[in-house]
Amino acid sequence: MSAITMRELTKVYPGGVRALDALDLEIADGEFFALLGPSGCGKTTLLRTIAGLEVASAGSVRIGGRDVTNLPPGKRDVAMVFQDYALFPHMTVRDNIAYPLRIKKVDRRSRGSKAADTADELGLSGLLERRPGQLSGGQQQRVALARAMACHPQVFLLDEPLSNLDARLRLEARTFLKRLQRELGVTTVFVTHDQAEALALADRIAVMEGGRIRQVGTPTEVFRRPANTFVAGFIGSTPMNLIDARVHGDELAVAGARLPLPDGAPGQVSDGERLVYGIRPEYLDYSPTAVPGALTGEVVVVENLGSVSLVSLDVPGDHAGASDEAGAGDDSGAGRTSVQVVVPEGGEPEPGDTGWA
Numbered sequence: 136m137s138a139i140t141m142r143e144l145t146k147v148y149p150g151g152v153r154a155l156d157a158l159d160l161e162i163a164d165g166e167f168f169a170l171l172g173p174s175g176c177g178k179t180t181l182l183r184t185i186a187g188l189e190v191a192s193a194g195s196v197r198i199g200g201r202d203v204t205n206l207p208p209g210k211r212d213v214a215m216v217f218q219d220y221a222l223f224p225h226m227t228v229r230d231n232i233a234y235p236l237r238i239k240k241v242d243r244r245s246r247g248s249k250a251a252d253t254a255d256e257l258g259l260s261g262l263l264e265r266r267p268g269q270l271s272g273g274q275q276q277r278v279a280l281a282r283a284m285a286c287h288p289q290v291f292l293l294d295e296p297l298s299n300l301d302a303r304l305r306l307e308a309r310t311f312l313k314r315l316q317r318e319l320g321v322t323t324v325f326v327t328h329d330q331a332e333a334l335a336l337a338d339r340i341a342v343m344e345g346g347r348i349r350q351v352g353t354p355t356e357v358f359r360r361p362a363n364t365f366v367a368g369f370i371g372s373t374p375m376n377l378i379d380a381r382v383h384g385d386e387l388a389v390a391g392a393r394l395p396l397p398d399g400a401p402g403q404v405s406d407g408e409r410l411v412y413g414i415r416p417e418y419l420d421y422s423p424t425a426v427p428g429a430l431t432g433e434v435v436v437v438e439n440l441g442s443v444s445l446v447s448l449d450v451p452g453d454h455a456g457a458s459d460e461a462g463a464g465d466d467s468g469a470g471r472t473s474v475q476v477v478v479p480e481g482g483e484p485e486p487g488d489t490g491w492a
């Protein structure tokens with residue numbers, strides 16, 4: 136069993152930066168788990184604190200039920216793959232993979248055969264005598280993974296594992312990594328700031344902001360049921376539209392339009408209540424002709440994204456969060472906000488057109 140449990144985990148760097156703020160998190164045995172969030176939110180610090188490369192200022196880390204908070208990295212039974220792979224440039228692939236076994240004082244013969252077996256699993260058999268400088272980025276990444284796997288650790292920790300690869304290789308490496316993790320079944324925690332990568336790979340995702348966790352859930356949960364506007368705005372290839380709205384009976388007044396209350400809302404909200412209406416650009420339909428009750432506005436920008444376009448409509452109403460100082464409770468529609476709509480190829484309007492969504 137190699138579940139990871141963090142309780143009230145806090146890291147304050149010298150100088151006072153609180154990179155982790157009393158964070159509680161449980162990662163299940165065998166889970167492929169993503170730490171996701173914007174730059175500086177504390178993802179790498181959390182990973183390094185699990186690894187033992189950073190010492191916690193307060194709180195605890197348990198791996199497989201064992202309190203490892205004060206143990207050095209070598210005693211935690213974890214293997215970390217760094218963003219730049221950190222391979223030894225003067226060593227062959229075979230010696231790089233065998234290095235942790237050497238540190239563990241495994242005899243030379245077993246080291247060689249274990250390194251060869253691991254290399255075989257990762258499709259590196261033909262490259263054992265090469266040095267890192269003679270490998271592609273994707274191959275270097277596999278060597279770094281092989282080095283981490285050679286000791287059969289309880290936990291893999293991967294820091295931005297795909298960020299050094301170009302777009303095409305990254306897709307290939309994603310599939311490879313996912314298959315490998317399934318086959319090995321080892322608890323794996325990876326850091327990424329790329330929400331698409333987290334959604335594609337992880338069993339569950341922790342979305343972080345400012346040293347705290349804003350939501351933990353499966354990719355479907357964080358995408359479909361974001362717990363707050365931060366997660367709603369962060370997850371999704373185009374940010375979710377977040378607009379101030381007000382309940383009117385069994386309808387929602389939003390940006391000059393009247394929409395039915397979303398499923399689950401009746402009974403949870405009261406008449407006149409102010410709330411944030413969130414809808415993804417891909418779930419809105421664009422119409423060049425009037426649709427009663429729909430959002431309506433002027434097309435200001437049309438961005439070609441390949442097979443679809445992203446259309447920005449300037450509609451009356453306030454962007455959620457922007458209106459608090461500008462007269463909270465005022466739903467007169469005095470402000471303007473931009474609503475994004477995904478429009479299929481061929482149906483794009485022109486800037487200046489009036490559109491409905």
Ligand code: ATP
Pocket residue numbers: 148149150152153154172173174175176177178179180181328
């Ligand atoms: P990125 O995606 O940019 O790598 P991150 O989410 O991994 O960011 P961390 O690297 O964990 O974030 O940093 C969290 C906070 O701690 C940041 O404000 C950062 O500046 C600060 N920090 C990180 N390392 C140190 C350090 N050694 N000394 C002081 N402050 C640090």
